[in-house]
Amino acid sequence: MKCKNCSRQVLINDYCKDCFIKYFEKEFRKGLGNLKGKSLCIAVSGGKDSLTTLYLTKKFYPENKILALLIDEGIHGYRHGTIKSLRKYAVEWGIPYKILKFKKPLDSMNPKRPCSVCGVLRRYYLNKHARVFNVLILGHNLDDEAQSTLMNVFMRYASRFNRMTVKQVTHELFVKRVKPMRYLSEREVMAYFLLKGFNTSMRECPYARSSFRDVVRKSLNDFEYKHSGTKLSIIKTYDSLGIINNPVNLGSCNACGEPSSNEVCKACMILKG
Ligand SMILES: [Zn+2]
Ligand SMILES: [Zn+2]
Structure with missing residues (x-):
């Protein structure tokens, strides 16, 4: 089969290698929006999604302050495998980086639901430390976003559902988020990452298999396989609900003052509990 743009051999998405890379970067650029003059904090794990996000943000905004x-x-x-990759690429691409540790390692907390505890604390620390920047950039892809949307529906997390798209949360301590890969699938990100010749640890978190997300991930992949376009439909439906323009006014945690929809935030409950 021939590429829909040129006459070369198709590699992925009806594109040849070069045209796919161009398509991917164009979509990413669109997802970033206009960040001229803004200081940018990029949340990284050192995995393929965040390294791709780091590389392309720097490519499109080389003059911005980036961490x-x-x-x-x-x-x-x-985590050590991806930390090694982050160190290597951050130096190569000339981007400063910072590594923060959980005060108590997750392993030692022995939580009943490790992924949810980990998620709460990661979001908490990210928001806290990204605050001195204008924008927090997250490397979530289409698969992550579709999973999160469904999880919030299944678990009846109405408030979290509302907060998922970034524009509508108002709290002076809540950092504005941008997710440039929200419409790019995991498969596309993986293809881009490999075609660019990057590499990192692909090891899965040992807790992931026991999580609710994993159940949703598997079902969703199965669904996507049988009904191509399902993941994008979920996100597009969510986007068209209209809640996007309705701001959510977050309150503050009584204990730490961070943004929270409860009197005491989940992070404080975990850390003190
Ligand atoms: Zn082509
Ligand atoms: Zn708190």
Whole structure:
């Protein structure tokens, strides 16, 4: 088959290698929006999604102040591989980085639902440390976003559902988020990452298999396989609900003052509990 843009051999999405890379970068650029003059904190894990985000943000905004921020959750044997990759690429691309550790390693907390505890604390620390920047950039892809949307529906997390798209949260301590890969699938990100010749640890978090997200991920992949376009439909439906323009006014945690929809935020409950 021939590429829909030129006459070369198709590699992925009806594109040849070069045309796919161009398509991917154009979509990413669109997802970033106009960040001229803004200081940017990029949440990184050192995995393929965040490294792609780091590389392309720097490519499109080489003059901006950029920091790569990695939160080390303290999961034995898991994070060191991607930290090594982050260090290597950050130096290569000339981007400063910072690594923060959970005060108590996740392993030592022995939580009943590790992924939800980890998620709460990671978001908490990211928001706290990204605050001195104008924008927090997240490397979530279409698969992540479709999973999160469905999870919030299944779990009846109406408030979180509202907060998922970034524009509508108002709290002076809540950093504006941008997700440039919201419409790019995991498969596309992986293809781009490999075609650019990048590499990193692809090891999965040891807790991931026991999570609710994993159940949703598997079902969604199965659905996508049988009904191509499902993931995008979920996101587009969510986007068209109209809640996007309705701001959510977050309150503040009584204990730490951070943005929270409860009297005491989940992070404080975990850290003190
Ligand atoms: Zn082509
Ligand atoms: Zn708190």
